[in-house]
Amino acid sequence: MxxxxxxxxxxxxxxxxxxxxxxxxxxxxxxxxxxxxxxxxxxxxxxxxxxxxxxxxxxxxxxxxxxxxxxxxxxxxxxxxxxxxxxxxxxxxxxxxxxxxxxxxxxxxxxxxxxxxxxxxxxxxxNAARGRVFHPRCSARLGDGRCKLALTGETFAIQTEVADIKDGRILRFADFPAYDAGWFERGSLLVLTGSAEGLSATVKNDTALPNGRREIELWQGLGIAPVAGDRIRLVAGCDKRAATCLNKFNNFVNFRGFPHLPSEDWIMAPQAGSRRG
CATH class of the missing domain: 2.30.110 (Pnp Oxidase; Chain A)
Structure with missing residues (x-):
């Protein structure tokens, strides 16, 4: 050459x-x-x-x-x-x-x-961290191979249609199924149709409103905002706590945290864990 x-x-x-x-x-x-x-x-x-x-x-x-x-x-x-x-x-x-x-x-x-x-x-x-993290909260992602929770049906995931959107990150829905308030907080939103198809974001706030309406606020607006009529998929949120894994998802057998680890305050306390003579 x-x-x-x-x-x-x-x-x-x-x-x-x-x-x-x-x-x-x-x-x-x-x-x-x-x-x-x-x-x-x-x-x-x-x-x-x-x-x-x-x-x-x-x-x-x-x-x-x-x-x-x-x-x-x-x-x-x-x-x-x-x-x-x-x-x-x-x-x-x-x-x-x-x-x-x-x-x-x-x-x-x-x-x-x-x-x-x-x-x-x-x-x-x-440059990415490798190895397992020993922490009271779970290190798995909801629905992955370690969590093993099946995100099928409408218990933990739902597909619905956007009714309105405000400021590019607050989505409103009508005729929304009955879920506990905050059910989707820390969960994920995936756009299924429209110009924003394939884009995803994390849910910041999930507010149940009267008459079957719902308001979902994202941590950050999508690069292309969905519009009324676009279909989206919402997945329930997980805060990684043992109690949430047990009570919300009934999946404690696959919990990947260490809830009985002593806190940092206990480790740093004078004579922590010492025997008294």
């Missing part, structure tokens, strides 16, 4: 499977079943890669154009964590190429019709 025929090509794959390819060459390149367009949808700065397991340091930037990466999708979080691969390629012979980066998109900032995204290398997951 000579300098005069060298180009860069990068592929971005979202979690939903959508794939986009870009190149800084002036013509389309095709390899690995991907068309890399000479488009300004995305470009990347020079990579700074260290040996060993340190995190690669780079940025991707580009325009929020309708035919590539749209501001609507960025705001909705659809590009968060997208897979990124970058090659140096000989545009006269695309089989002569070298993979120079593999990782994912990190934090995305937007300004004046453009975006800038952090590129995270393959070693980024090593």
């Amino acid at each position: 000579t300098v005069t025929t060298r180009a860069r090509a990068w592929m971005v794959r979202r979690a939903d499977g959508m794939v986009l390819g870009f190149t800084d060459h002036d013509a389309t390149l095709t390899f690995d079943g991907i068309r890399f367009r000479p488009d300004h949808g995305m470009s990347a700065r020079a990579l700074v890669q260290a040996t060993g397991l340190s995190v690669d340091n780079s940025e991707a930037e580009g325009a929020l154009s309708d035919d590539a990466i749209t501001e609507r999708d960025v705001l909705a979080g659809r590009w968060d964590g997208a897979e990124v691969r970058m090659w140096e390629v000989d545009w006269t012979d695309v089989s002569a190429r070298r993979l120079v980066f593999a990782g994912s998109l990190g934090e995305i900032a937007r300004s004046q019709g453009a975006f800038r995204a952090e590129l995270r290398g393959l070693s980024e997951p090593l």
Whole structure:
């Protein structure tokens, strides 16, 4: 590969499977079943890669154009964590190429019709905490393989239609089934239809109103707000306490916390646990 025929090509794959390819060459390149367009949808700065397991340091930037990466999708979080691969390629012979980066998109900032995204290398997951946490509250997520609770039927999950929305994060419902007040607090909301389909959020407050109405407040508004008539799925909330696991979910056999651990106050108290002579 000579300098005069060298180009860069990068592929971005979202979690939903959508794939986009870009190149800084002036013509389309095709390899690995991907068309890399000479488009300004995305470009990347020079990579700074260290040996060993340190995190690669780079940025991707580009325009929020309708035919590539749209501001609507960025705001909705659809590009968060997208897979990124970058090659140096000989545009006269695309089989002569070298993979120079593999990782994912990190934090995305937007300004004046453009975006800038952090590129995270393959070693980024090593920064996450590993191992089991010994804590009085449960470490499992409601319904996962360790919790084992089946979120089927309408006891712990429900599908319903939005009647109204306020400030992008307060959703109101009519003819809502009878649930205890606060049943969905700390739970999750998933949009099933409409322009916000696939987006999810965590429930902050769940208020039962008269005449079968319900108000659900989210901790943070969705990037694309649902509208009246959109269908959503609500899952009951879990505060990770042993009493909740037993009384609300009847699932204490799968509780993954340690409710009998002594508190920090007990551990730090003078002569805690000592025998008296």
